[in-house]
Amino acid sequence: MTKETGISAIFKREWLRISSSKICIWGIFVAPLLSMIILLWMMGSGLPSRIPIAVVDLDNTTTTRTLIRQLDAFEKTDIKYKSLSFREARQQMERMEIYAILTIPKDFTEDAISGNRPKLVYYTNNAFLISGSLLFQDLKTISTLASAAVGLQTAEAKGFTENQIMPILQPITIDAHPLGNPWLNYSVYLNNILMPGILQLIILMFTVSCFGSEIKAGRGSYLMAMGDNSILKVIIGKLLPYTIIYTGIAFFFISIFYYINNFPLHSGFWPMFLNYFCLILAAQGMGVILLGIFRNYRLSLSIASLIGMVSFSITGFSFSTLAMDGSLSALSNFFPLRHFFLIYVDQALNSIPVGYSMYQYAALLVFVLLAVFFFGVIRKMLTDNVYEE
Amino acid sequence: MKKLLLDIYYVWINELKVVFKDGAVILLFFIVPLAYPVLYSFIYNNETAHEVKVVVVDDSNSALSREFKRKVDATADVKIIGYATDMEEAREAMRRKEAYGIMYIPRDFSKNINTQQQTQISVFSDMSSLLFYKAMLLSATEVSLDMGADIRVAETGGGSQEEDAATRQTVENQWVTMYNPQNGFASFLVPAILILIIQQTLILGIATIVGTHNDKKRFTIASHTAQGKSVHPVKLTIGKAFCYASLYMLISVWVLRVIPYIFKFPQIGDPLTIAAFLMPFLLAATFFAMTLSYFCSQREFGMMLFVFTSVLFIFISGISWPWTAIPEPIKAIAYIAPSTPGIHGFIKINTMGATLTDVWLEYIALWIQAGIYCTTAVFMYKWWIQNYDPEYKGMVRN
Numbered sequence: 001m002t003k004e005t006g007i008s009a010i011f012k013r014e015w016l017r018i019s020s021s022k023i024c025i026w027g028i029f030v031a032p033l034l035s036m037i038i039l040l041w042m043m044g045s046g047l048p049s050r051i052p053i054a055v056v057d058l059d060n061t062t063t064t065r066t067l068i069r070q071l072d073a074f075e076k077t078d079i080k081y082k083s084l085s086f087r088e089a090r091q092q093m094e095r096m097e098i099y100a101i102l103t104i105p106k107d108f109t110e111d112a113i114s115g116n117r118p119k120l121v122y123y124t125n126n127a128f129l130i131s132g133s134l135l136f137q138d139l140k141t142i143s144t145l146a147s148a149a150v151g152l153q154t155a156e157a158k159g160f161t162e163n164q165i166m167p168i169l170q171p172i173t174i175d176a177h178p179l180g181n182p183w184l185n186y187s188v189y190l191n192n193i194l195m196p197g198i199l200q201l202i203i204l205m206f207t208v209s210c211f212g213s214e215i216k217a218g219r220g221s222y223l224m225a226m227g228d229n230s231i232l233k234v235i236i237g238k239l240l241p242y243t244i245i246y247t248g249i250a251f252f253f254i255s256i257f258y259y260i261n262n263f264p265l266h267s268g269f270w271p272m273f274l275n276y277f278c279l280i281l282a283a284q285g286m287g288v289i290l291l292g293i294f295r296n297y298r299l300s301l302s303i304a305s306l307i308g309m310v311s312f313s314i315t316g317f318s319f320s321t322l323a324m325d326g327s328l329s330a331l332s333n334f335f336p337l338r339h340f341f342l343i344y345v346d347q348a349l350n351s352i353p354v355g356y357s358m359y360q361y362a363a364l365l366v367f368v369l370l371a372v373f374f375f376g377v378i379r380k381m382l383t384d385n386v387y388e389e
Numbered sequence: 390m391k392k393l394l395l396d397i398y399y400v401w402i403n404e405l406k407v408v409f410k411d412g413a414v415i416l417l418f419f420i421v422p423l424a425y426p427v428l429y430s431f432i433y434n435n436e437t438a439h440e441v442k443v444v445v446v447d448d449s450n451s452a453l454s455r456e457f458k459r460k461v462d463a464t465a466d467v468k469i470i471g472y473a474t475d476m477e478e479a480r481e482a483m484r485r486k487e488a489y490g491i492m493y494i495p496r497d498f499s500k501n502i503n504t505q506q507q508t509q510i511s512v513f514s515d516m517s518s519l520l521f522y523k524a525m526l527l528s529a530t531e532v533s534l535d536m537g538a539d540i541r542v543a544e545t546g547g548g549s550q551e552e553d554a555a556t557r558q559t560v561e562n563q564w565v566t567m568y569n570p571q572n573g574f575a576s577f578l579v580p581a582i583l584i585l586i587i588q589q590t591l592i593l594g595i596a597t598i599v600g601t602h603n604d605k606k607r608f609t610i611a612s613h614t615a616q617g618k619s620v621h622p623v624k625l626t627i628g629k630a631f632c633y634a635s636l637y638m639l640i641s642v643w644v645l646r647v648i649p650y651i652f653k654f655p656q657i658g659d660p661l662t663i664a665a666f667l668m669p670f671l672l673a674a675t676f677f678a679m680t681l682s683y684f685c686s687q688r689e690f691g692m693m694l695f696v697f698t699s700v701l702f703i704f705i706s707g708i709s710w711p712w713t714a715i716p717e718p719i720k721a722i723a724y725i726a727p728s729t730p731g732i733h734g735f736i737k738i739n740t741m742g743a744t745l746t747d748v749w750l751e752y753i754a755l756w757i758q759a760g761i762y763c764t765t766a767v768f769m770y771k772w773w774i775q776n777y778d779p780e781y782k783g784m785v786r787n
Contacts, residue, residue, distance in 0.1 A: 023686075027693040038701055041719060048714035093567070094743045096712060096733060112560055119561040126569035127655070127740040129577035131711040133523065136564060143562035144534075150559040158545065167507040171540040172457075172533040176526050177513040186710070189519065194704075198697055205693050212689065298413055298689050305696040306421075312700065313432045319574045320518040322489075323438040325431065345517040352484045389413070389601075389688065 005228050010237025013226070014210070018241060023209075027202055028242075032249055035198050036191075036256065043187035050078035051131050053100040054089040057082065059108040063149070071102070071142045076134050093125055100124040100135040102142075112150040120146060130186075180264050180349025188263045192348070193317040193341055195253050196276065200283045200337050201308030203246060207287025208304050210238055211378060212297030220385035231379035239284055250276035258348075266351030275343045278364035282336035285371035292374025295381060296388050311337040339363045396620050400628025401635075407598060408632065413688070417594035418633075422586055422640045429582050430652040436573030438520040440468035444479045444488040447472060451499035453536075457510070460532040461492065466524035489515040490525045502540055568655055568741045576654050580740055581708040581732045583644050587671070588728045589699050591633060592678040596691030599682040599773075608777040622770040626763065630679060634671045641667055649739065658738040662745050666734050669755035673727035676762030683769040698726075706732045727762075730754040 004012075018024045055071070057064050072079045080098055081089060089101045101123045105111075111118040122139040126132035148169045160168065181188050214223055227234035254273060258265040265272060287304060294300040314321070314332045321329040321338075332338045339360040346357045408414050443461075447454050462469040470488055473479035479491045493511040501508035512529050514522040542553045569576045602608060620628075645663065649656045685691045705723040707715055712733075715723070723729040734751035737743035745752065 023690055023693055027697075031697045035697060035701055038719060038722070039704060042705060042710060042715055044716070045714070048711045050714070051711050052713055091747070094737060094741050094747050096737065099711065099713075108560075115559070117559065117561050119563055121563045121565060123565045123567050125741075126566040126572055127577060127580075127736050128708065128711060129569065129572070129574065130709050132566065132569075132572075140562070140564070143560065147560040147562075154559065160545075167501075167505050168541055168544060169537075170534075171502050171507065171537045173507060173509050174526065174529045174533050175509045175511045176522075177511060178516050178522050179513055181516045184519070184522075189516070190704075194700065198700060201697055205696070209689065209693060216687075216689075301689050301692045302413075302416065305692045309696065309699060310428065310432075313429065316518065318518075319433055319578075320438055320520055322441075322518075323435050323520065324433075325435065328432055341517075345515070346484075349516055350484075356484050389411075 005226050007227070007233050007237040007240075010223070010226055010234060011240055014238050014241045018245070024206070028206060028245060028249075031202060032195065032198055032253075036195055036253070039191055039194060040187065040256070040261070043190065046183060046185040046187050047076065048131065048134060048186070049075050051076055051100075051135055052078050052080035052098045053102065053135060054081035054084055054092060054098045055079055056084060056086050056089055056101060056103045058106040059104050061109040063109040063112075064104050067104070067142060067146055067149075070145065071138065074138045074141070077138045090123075093123075098125075099128060099131040100139060102139055112146075113153065115154075180266060180345075180351070185263075187261075190318070192257065192263060192344060193315060193337070194312070195257075196279060196340055197308075197312050197315070197337050199246065199249060199253070200279060200311060200340075201305065203242070203280060203283035204287045204290070204304035204308050205301055206242060207239065207284045208291050208297070208300045210242065211288075211291055211382070212300065215381060215385055216297055216387045218385060218387070220382035224379070224382050231375045231382075234382070235288070235375060235378065243280060243284065246280045247277060250280065263348075265348050267347035267354075271347040271354050271357070272344070274361065275340055275347065278361055279336055279340040282339070282364040282367035285367040285369075286336060288371040288378065289367070289374050291381075292371075292377040295377065298389065307335065311335045314338065315341045317341055333363070336364055336367055393624065396624045397628040397631065400620060400625055401632045404629045404632035405636075408594075408636070411598070411601065413597050413601075414594050417590050417597060418636060419640065421590050422644050425586050426579070426583055426644055426648040430575060430579055430648060430654075433573075433575035433579060434652060436571055436575055437466075438518070438524055439465055441466060441490065441521045441524040442470045442488045443467050443490045443492055443525060444482045445469055445472050445492045445494070446474075446476055446479050447494045448496040449494045449498035453499045453502055454494045457494065457532060457536060460535065461528055464528040464531065467528040483513075483515060489517070489521045492525070492529060505544065568657075575652065576740070578708065579652070579654060580649070580736055581703060581706060583648065584670075584731045584735050585699060585703055585706075585728050587637060587641060587644060588674040588677070588702070588726070588731065589695070591637065591674050592681055592695050593691045595633060595675075595678045595682040596685035596695065597688060600685040600688040600690055603686050603777075604688050606777075608774060622767050622774065626676075626679065626767045626770050630672065630675045630763070630766070633678070634675045637671050637675070638667070641671070645735070645739070655740045657740070657742040659742075659744075662738050662743075663735070665745060666738055666748060666752060666755075669752060669759050670727060670731040670734070673755045673758040673762060674731070676759055676766045677727050679766040680762050680769055683773050702726050702728045705729070708732060708736070724754065727755060727758050730758070 055068050057068065068079060068082065071077055081092065084092065086101070086103060089098065092098045093101060103121045105118050108118045120143045124132040124135050151169050152165055156165070178184055214220055223234055227237060250273070254276065257263045290304050291300045294303055313319070314328060314335055315337045316324070316332060321332050343357045343360045346352050347354070408418065445458055447458065458469060461467055471482070473482060476491070476493065482488045483491065491513040493513070495509065498508050510529060510533065512525050514525050516522060566572050646660065681695065685694060704710065705715065705719055706729045730751035734748040737748050
C-alpha cells in the first residue's frame with residue numbers, strides 16, 4: 001500500500017504535512033515571530049523611562065524647586081504634576097496616571113538649615129512592583145542629594161574645604177557590578193528566556209500533535225508500515241523535520257538577540273547555540289514522554305501547554321527558585337527551560353568555562369534518553385490506532 | 390419578546406448540557422481555574438528573596454571592615470556564607486553556585502576613612518535574578534550610609550546630642566510602599582494572572598466545544614436545527630454566552646475572591662464593586678472567546694492556536710513593564726484583549742481600593758468590547774453555520 005518506506009519517506013511526508021497545515025504555519029512560524037516582534041518592540045528602550053510621578057511641594061522655595069528640577073532630569077522619572085494636594089495626587093495614583101508621590105513638608109528648607117531634620121516622604125505604587133522599584137531608586141537618590149546639599153552648606157560654614165566635603169558626606173560608597181548585564185536591561189533580562197520559553201511551549205505541543213493527529217486520522221498503522229515497523233525510524237522520520245525548523249528558529253533568535261540587538265553573549269556563539277539545540281531536543285523528548293504517559297492526544301496536549309506555561313514561572317528568571325518553596329525548587333529540574341536558563345546565565349552572561357555547565361547540558365539530553373523508554377508505548381498507540389476524545 | 394427569551398433560555402440550557410458532557414471542557418472550565426491559581430500563588434508565595442548568599446573578600450581586615458561585614462550579615466536580605474582570600478577564590482565560589490555575589494573591601498578601606506578620604510566597596514552580583522542584585526545593593530548601601538553617618542559624627546560632630554543627630558542626617562527620608570507593603574512578587578503578579586486565567590480558559594474551553602462540533606460534523610446540533618428549530622444566530626450567540634458567563638461568575642468567586650484571601654494578597658476592594666466590574670469583563674471575555682473559537686477547526690487545536698497568547702497578553706497588559714512606557718501601537722494592540730482593561734480595573738479595585746468611578750475608563754472599554762465582540766461572534770456564527778450546516782442551507786440531511 002505504500003510506495004516508499006524508511007526514514008526519508010516519512011521525513012518527506014512530514015515535510016509536506018507541515019507546509020500544507022494552517023495550524024503548523026500559525027503555531028510554529030507565526031506565533032514565535034509575532035511574540036518576538038511585540039516583546040522586543042515593547043521593551044525596546046531596555047529600561048522603562050519617564051515614569052510619571054507627582055510632587056506635593058508644601059514648602060515651595062528655591063531649594064525645593066531646584067530639587068524638583070533635578071529629580072525631573074533623571075532618566076526614569078517624569079514629574080507630571082507639581083501642584084496637586086496629596087489627596088488629589090493619591091487619586092491620580094489610583095487611576096494609574098502616576099506611579100509615585102514625593103511629599104516635601106512645609107518649612108522644609110528652614111528646618112533643614114536649622115538642623116531640625118525635616119522628612120521627605122515618598123510613596124511608590126508597588127502594585128506595579130517594577131515601576132515602584134525603579135522610581136524608588138530615583139527618589140532615594142534625590143533624598144540623599146537633598147541631605148548632601150544641606151550638609152554641604154553646613155560643612156562649608158564649619159570651614160571644611162571642598163575636597164574634604166564629599167568624603168565627609170559619604171565616607172563609604174558602593175560600586176555595583178551587575179555581572180554580564182551591566183545596563184540592567186530588562187529586554188535582555190526577560191526576552192532571553194521568554195522567547196526560548198515560547199519555543200519550548202510550541203515544541204512540546206507540536207511534538208504531541210504530530211503523533212496524536214496521525215492516530216486521530218487513523219493513519220497510525222499506515223505510518224508504522226511506512227517505517228518498516230520500526231518505531232525508531234518512524235519517530236526520527238517524523239521529528240527530524242521539526243528539529244530542523246526549530247533549529248532555524250533558534251538561529252533566527254540568536255541572530256536577532258546577540259548580533260542585531262547586541263545582547264551580551266560573553267561566551268561566543270557555540271555554547272549558546274548548543275544550549276538552544278539541546279533545549280529543542282529536550283522539549284521534543286518531553287513531548288514524546290508526555291504522549292507516552294497520558295496516551296490521549298487531547299490530554300497530553302493540555303498537560304504539554306500546562307508545563308509550557310508553568311515553565312515561565314518555575315524557571316526562576318524573574319522570581320528566583322531559591323526564593324521558592326524547596327519542593328518547587330526541586331521540581332524545577334523537570335523543566336527543560338530551567339536547565340536552558342542556568343546554562344544561559346553561566347555562558348552568555350557570566351562566561352565561565354563550559355565545564356561548569358556540563359551537568360546542565362547533560363540534564364537536557366537526559367530528557368531525550370528518557371523519551372526512548374516511551375518508544376514502545378508510542379509504537380503500541382500507533383499500531384492499535386484508537387483515538388479517544 | 391417572549392419567544393426571544395424562551396429561545397435564549399433554551400440555548401442556554403442546551404449549552405450547559407454540552408459543557409457538562411465533555412471532560413475536556415470540564416477540565417478547562419473548572420479544574421484549571423481551580424488548580425492554576427493555587428499553583429501560581431504557591432510559586433510566588435514567599436514574595437521576596439531573603440538571605441541571598443554572598444562571599445566577602447576582605448583585604449582590609451580592620452575593625453571598620455569587620456563592622457561592615459557584621460552589619461551586612463545582620464540584614465534580612467543578605468547572608469555572608471564565607472570569606473575568600475582573593476577575588477579568584479570568590480569567583481570560583483560563584484561558579485560553583487555556592488554564592489550569588491561578592492563584596493570586595495579594599496586594602497585601604499580603613500586607612501582612607503581615617504584620613505578622611507572617600508573609600509569604595511565593590512559589589513559583584515550574579516544577574517540570574519534581579520532580586521539578588523537588588524538585595525545585595527540595597528543592603529550594602531543601607532549599611533554604608535549608616536556607617537558613614539557614624540563616621541561623620543566622629544569627624545565633624547562633637548556638639549550636643551541634637552547636633553550629632555543633625556550631622557548624621559540633615560534630611561530624613563521615608564519610603565512608603567503603597568498597596569503592596571511587603572514589596573512582594575506574588576501580590577503584584579498573581580492578581581493579573583488570575584484575570585488572565587479567566588479569559589484564557591474561556592477561550593480554550595469554547596474553542597474545544599467548537600472544534601468538537603467540527604470533528605463530529607455536529608453543526609446541526611450546534612445550531613439546534615436538528616431538533617427542528619430555527620434559532621437565529623443572535624439568540625444562539627447570546628444564549629451560549631450567558632451559559633459560559635454564568636458558569637464563570639461562580640468560578641470567579643473562587644479565582645478572584647477566595648484565592649487572594651487564602652494566600653493573603655492585598656484585597657482592599659469592595660466585593661460589590663468587583664462584582665459590578667466583573668459583569669462587562671466576563672461578557673467581553675466570553676464574546677471575545679466565542680469570536681476566536683470559530684478558528685478552531687479540530688477539538689485539539691485550541692491549545693496550539695491560543696496558549697502562547699497568554700504570554701503576550703500578560704506582558705502587554707502593563708503589569709510589569711509600566712503602561713506609560715509601552716509604545717502607543719502596542720497599547721492599541723493590548724486593548725484588543727479584554728484582559729488588558731480587565732487587569733487594570735481589577736488591580737485598581739482589588740489591590741488599590743478604587744471605586745467604580747475611578748475605573749470608568751476600563752469599565753466603558755469593557756462594555757464596548759462586549760458589544761463589538763458580540764457582533765463579531767454573531768457574524769462568525771452565521772459564517773460557520775452557512776459554511777457547514779447543510780440543514781440550515783436547506784439541504785437534505787443524510
